[in-house]
Amino acid sequence: MTNDPYGRGQPDDHREWGQEPPSPPATWSPYGYAAPPEHGRPTLGQDAYGPVLPPDRHPRNGLRGGRLAATVVAASLILGGAAGVGGAAIWTSTHDTVQSSPVLTQTGGNTAQTAATSSIEKVAKSVLPSVVMIDVTGPNGEGSGSGIVLSQDGKILTNNHVVAIAGRTGTLQVAFNDGSHAPAKILGTDPLTDTAVIQAQGVKNLTPATLGHSSSLQVGQGVVAIGSPFGLDATVTSGIVSALNRPVNVGQVSQGNSTVYPAIQTDAAINPGNSGGPLVNLSGEVVGIDAAIQTATDTTGQGEPGSIGLGFAIPIDEVLPIVKQMIKGETPTHAKMGIGVEDAPSSAGAQITDGAKVAQVNNGSAAANAGLKSGDVITKIDDHVITSSDGLVAIIRSYRPGDKVTVTYERGGDTHAVRVTLDSDAPTQNS
Secondary structure, three states: EEOOOOOOEEEOOOOOOOOOOOOOOOOOOOEEEEEEEHHHHOOOOOOOOOOOOOOOOOOOOOOOOOOOEEEEEEOOOOOOOOOOOOOOOOOOOOOOOOOOOOOOOOOOOOOOOOOOOOOHHHHHHHHHHHHHEEEEEOOOEEEEEEEEOOOOOOOOEEEEEHHHEEEEEEEEEEEEEOOOEEEEEHHHHEEEOOOEEEEOOOOOOOOOOEEOOOOOOOOOOOOEEEOHHHHHHHHOEEEEEEEEEEEEEEEEEEEEEEEEEEEEEEEEOOOOOOOHHHHHHOOOEEEEEEEEEEOOOOOOOOOOOOOOOOOOEEEEEHHHHHHHHOOOOOOOOEEEEEEEEEEOOOOOOOOOOOOOEEEEEEOHHHHHHOOEEEEEEEEEEEEEOOOOHHHHHHHHHOOOOEEEEEEEEEEEEEEEEEEEEEOOOOOOOOO
């Protein structure tokens, strides 16, 4: 077992670790940051965290009967030059011992909101003091995003793709709602969930956001997004929850692993620069982290993508354990099955089976111990219907290592179900 440059353990027979990824050329990628062409779609192969897609297939984003022509992009704002490492994790000398930790408690009620019990202006007034703008400067460019205040002493939650622009030598500057500014350092990053925690320096008596429960959301429920689109700080937009558990793939991180999560879809306007800001319910409770948008334009050309009413936020319930790990200075861990998968094949004249086809099973993995084999098509995880490989990745990442799940799969025309105890990708664990 060896460690990769970003602190994750992998089998010794995996591709070589220990080498820094090459610096990307100064080009705009479909994912909102500079990346070399080979960092586009993942290719089929071994993936300790879940599915990898073959080069000729694209995620269906959980939709049946066709694919979206638009592109999902990270909602960061590139102000000048090309951004740096993009989705790569950052574990630098700034990853010091945490002096104090916020008590991250979801104090919001765990019941769905039935009506707009509070006006949007009241929501904005209560949440704006807890939202910041983050300016990032790195060796290959600069950018801007948003963040959520977690503690009075300046711990702030944002997206990994926002702070990744800094690389190892860049700087972060936080602008608060009262007009004050402070430098910040990175406490921890997690590229697989596109989250990061930073520490603003020399601040006190900040207003922490109230964390709610994303599990209580219902389609059609009112939500509000707050952030700094295109550098316009303290911007408030509103809409509804358009869909839940939408598998969103914003690109390859490294070594075949993709940033995929079960997103909250909303029509509240989310634009470049909103990344890292909160999606809140009408009680002012943070239920998601604004992270990506769907765009109907080709973002490889000039200009920035903009909102077309399809925005995506990372559910707070799924990432809160990882956020707590980063605040403690720990390497984030994720659940895994230990398989490589692809979208279930479908062709004219053949029976169409929605799901994730197992392409490879790692020896000694959770999947192997449960009896899963190459060629099996996974159609459900617990009560979650799986229609694509991205859908499987997203759902598995919503669980924690050690959780037990029921995996429903098809083999030889028959349907089977088996209980699987999910592995951890911690360096001390076997793959």
